[in-house]
Amino acid sequence: MLQVAGLSAYYGRAHILDDVALDVGGGEVVVLLGRNGAGKSTTMKAIMGLVPPSAGNVRFAGAEIGGREPFEIARLGLGYVPEERRIFTGLSVMENLEVGRRPATAGLRPWTPERLFALFPSLGAMRDRPGGRMSGGEQQMLTIARTLMGNPRLILLDEPSEGLAPVVIERMAEAIRALKAEGLSILLSEQNLHFAQLVSDRATIIEKGRIRWSGSIAELLAADEVREQYLSV
């Protein structure tokens, strides 16, 4: 579904990503693991076209998307859920969803606000509340719901567990498993290995802008030295 090869990106003169490669198959959940500043968010932004890649290929659903504009990439069915959530604070929950709305995608059940409220029940109780007056956890759910309204085939989910209470994290994991069951592919970025192993099929580890390790979750759990080297703090 998504193949990234040789991806390189800069912020000004700082070389942030170097030869990043990863792929996500149809219906698969892959987690991108790494410490703070490893380059997880930048990888996602580069895939989405928000940071222009300086080299490399990004193929999505059979089409080359490297160098295209974000709105074109989104229209091909790639959804992006930013780490900072970036809710439209002046808009209500329903209006936030409206901004994300796009036509249905063939082969996937189209998302409606009602279906999303079934997935995230707390949102349904605050349809007219401005985004600026929601808790961090509620905002996190809204930002995912907003992206789902675009009926994407694959979503880039940047650290959804960040700053959430353990109970909320459990619920978030359930929601992600439900999305996977719908047939959605997900590239997840995480530092929280516990959360990642609840939902992911495979893992890729990034460190200082380079991919250091790839394998299944089971392999990662078995490889103590890998976790020790790249993930422990």
Added chain:
Amino acid sequence: MENLVLQALSGLASASSLFLVASGLTVIFGVSRVVNFAHGSFYMLGAYLAYTLVTQLPRGHLGFWGGVVGAALLVGLIGLAVEVLLLRRIYRAPELFQLLATFGVVLIVQELTQMVWGAQDLLGPRAPGLRGSTEILGLRFPLYELFLIGVGPVVLGLLLLLFHRTRWGTLVRAATQDREMVGALGVNQRMLFTSIFFLGSLLAGLGGALQLPRESVNLHMDLSIITEAFVVVVVGGLGSLTGAALAALLIGEMHAFGILIAPKITLVLVFLVMALVLVVRPHGLLGKPEAAARGGQGSAEPMIGPAPGPLRWLALTALGLAVVVPPFLGDYALSVLTELATAVLFAASLHLIMGPGGMASFGHAAYFGLGAYGAALAAQWLGAPMLVGLALAPLAAGVFGLVFGYFCVRLSGVYAAMLTLAFAQIAWSVAFQWVEVTGGDNGILGVWPDAWAAPKLVFYYLALALCLGATLLLRRVVHAPFGYALRAQRDSALRAEAIGINAFRIRWLGFALAAAAAGIAGGLFAYGKGSVFPTFMGIPRSVDALLMVLLGGVQTLSGPIIGALAFTGLQEQLVRLTDLWRLILGAVIVALVLFFPQGLAGAARARWEARHGDA
């Protein structure tokens, strides 16, 4: 009592008209973050196009209202074309560049309008069915004014519906907050921007077209409405529709009652209110703090280094020529050279604020003019000799720089630029309206140098020495500890405070110092011309200074000097060679912003570095 009610009503009618224009400006700013100077030109075009349509179409309701609506639509299309051809390419450019580019459009539209409709004022027909007046509290009140009072709220209501009840409106409000995110959700921002420009320009055109029965159509409509619209938009809070409505009400009523109470200072009053509001509420009545401008990518400012070798030789050669050649020149050439010298200092002083200071000023002409008026008033009323006048010039400008700067340097970005503009307009209004002291529009004449400096050559050398001296002093300041502090607070106010720099005081002093230096230039300019006029403080002269600095490039010290020489030379030639100088100047500005966003010196430097490897 009845009189007051009628006055209030006519204030409402003005408020309505003002709101139409300001609403367009504010929605455009909200989404695109472009402060569109050309908005006033669209208003003017609306009036002219309505004039033509209404007089050409058959008389009657259909002809009149069809003409008004048609004019508004046409202006909307013109705005759309400007967005597609020009603004779309510069959304990532620094704010002042965008402002400048739209000012280029102002010049172009002025010239084209004059070519098409001529320079004389045009009087349009009155609105069919609304020609007469009605009786309110026993006094007569024009029906058309009553109609206008209704238009404002209706348009506000329609706009609110549009923004809150349609998908397009929701997208626009979302983009006002975070346009990059809107793009990542699959929305084509380009369509959004183009459509918002269409709508905003249409509103400006409608505002202009509806003035047809009220006042004559003329070539000054653009700048007079744009300054008022800026005031309304800034007082209301940039991007806020309801804020604009409130502010339009405030300003409209203030005009109406100001004329009753103090007809002499109505202009001053308006800008005073704006200054006051900004001091108390730095983001306007209903504005929100500017979100950390998402979507635009600012690049780190390069350090100012010493000029490369060849440039130094070039400068020395130019200086040598400036000293050696003049004795062989005629009086006219000497006047031009004197003007060039003052332009260099004027530009260098603004550069101190913008480059190392990192502040925006859209009213630097105020200090140039204050210097000129300081010298001229001393000569006129005190009979002061020239040297005293020249000493008073920087003093006057510097003192006002301290006073105005105290408020301006607290703000940032567009709000700071607008506050400097407001203060400059206050200074201008005083010079314009306080006829007894300043001579008003007629200016002060007979400000000639003392006998010893009367020969053009002597005065030229005096001007050269003073301007060069002051410019070099400013250069030294940039490399002195004060200059480092100035740059430190520009790059990060927080970090500067952390190492013990009082950012506010440094900015304030920098602002006042630049004002004083501009005052020297103004004083010399006054004695060189023999007269001063309110235009010395007008918006066009502030724009001149900005052009010189931006032409040269903000991040090089030689920039303002090269820019001043290039600009003054260009303007001199254009005015002499062609009647169409505004058209050409406007086109040059637009082209420069499009092709040399780093300025001339910046572009030259980039080429130099490319050829000789990274320095």
